Amino acid sequence: MKIGELSRATGANIETIRYYERIGLLPQPARTRANYRDYGDPHRARLTFVRHSRELGFTIEEIRSLLDLSDDPGRDCGEADRIASRHLAQVEEKIAQLTLLRNELTRIVGRCRGGAAADCRVIEALGDHGRCAGAH
Amino acid sequence: MKIGELSRATGANIETIRYYERIGLLPQPARTRANYRDYGDPHRARLTFVRHSRELGFTIEEIRSLLDLSDDPGRDCGEADRIASRHLAQVEEKIAQLTLLRNELTRIVGRCRGGAAADCRVIEALGDHGRCAGAH
């Protein structure tokens, strides 16, 4: 299939597909006589894997490791589990941080009654870190 | 104070301070005879405002708007509240997304017993979006 079809099949956009090839995440496909990229099913599967992993927030380098693992069926897969676990821990950490942040922001907003900026509680709160409860 | 002191006083690193000056977020400070930047308290307060806002996840452009408001004490401050409210909504959205993500990841990890990568459930799950519950 041509790059446009692959793009529609996977939801990755065309520029992104070429970018993945350039950084070596996708192998170089065959070319047609007109020098168009010509993809097969293994390419589609690999790109689906990459897009799905990206949607789950894995970095390109993590995905590279995961792909290396899956390219080498004999290797122990504990490494894949470790990468995913570490990522899960990062996501949980991020959720915790954002929750603290939401609390700060909730405290800050809704305190303006439309007065002059000189007395604005929002601006005041932003300038004064000392009043924050969270540890950011 | 010199840039190193300002850096220590605010937690912003030196390169970042010069960057903020370059993009017009901080005013150009006075210079000593040796051409060193020489900051005063207003600079420190402004930088504290910027860093705190960045820690709360406001973009540089949002911060620029907030600073414009606070520089003009006569203006209505409802705008500040709108910026903060919109940002709060974005944070809540992000938390919701990450929570879905965490659920996916929790489903994926811990399914490896150290077998061969060929049978790895983690790798399999990443290649197969169809089995995801969440709407990412």
Next chain:
DNA sequence: ATGCACCCTGTAGCAACTACGGGGTCAAGC
């Protein structure tokens, strides 16, 4: 033959920094 959708390459842009190279300044210690 001409329009249109599609494809090619290479480069530059985005946010928000961070790092680096190649220099200048200043106070302390020998």
Next chain:
DNA sequence: GCTTGACCCCGTAGTTGCTACAGGGTGCAT
């Protein structure tokens, strides 16, 4: 008086993960 070290200057390039051109070529229908 000379060196050592900590600090400062500027300008530019790198980071991540794309996205957006510019300037061309290809393939098919009308």
